[in-house]
């Protein structure tokens with residue numbers, strides 16, 4: 001089965017979905033951008049669970065391209081899936097790591113039994129990934145997974161991001 005891909009322009013913290021994906025950093029202890037917004041709106045329960053994960057399984061942090069789930073706190077979701085995108089590099093092709101973020105997030109979503117998953121445009125903020133390339137990788141990777149997730153929703157913060165994803169989601 002290939003999931004239905006949908007596009008929404010807006011704030012991912014306002015979405016209702018089984019799982020909301022966070023573009024986290026490897027510390028799992030919060031940051032700016034979408035990460036900050038998710039923790040602010042989702043409340044302290046999410047950070048508490050992230051801290052517990054740091055203390056148990058991820059003492060050295062979550063590796064780039066990996067994903068792990070926590071509660072969604074006060075968000076209108078059952079889980080937040082935290083994934084660590086790669087920092088874009090002009091000199092090194094890190095696209096396999098960006099693809100891994102989508103693949104691993106959907107693998108975790110499948111383990112949880114999530115049917116709807118909302119993704120931000122991972123790595124396209126502070127991590128500097130060109131939006132068009134990020135959109136292509138996101139859409140191609142999701143299409144290539146054998147996920148049981150029924151709807152993958154890309155939640156794009158601005159017009160430019162929405163337009164980039166719209167080129168690949170038809």
Ligand code: ADP
Nearest residue numbers: 011012023033034037122123124125126127157
């Ligand atoms: P990264 O460090 O992976 O680049 P950022 O959070 O800096 O993560 O940015 C990832 C993308 O998320 C950017 O395109 C940014 O515009 C977007 N973004 C920031 N806040 C939100 C939000 N509340 N909802 C959806 N997307 C957001």
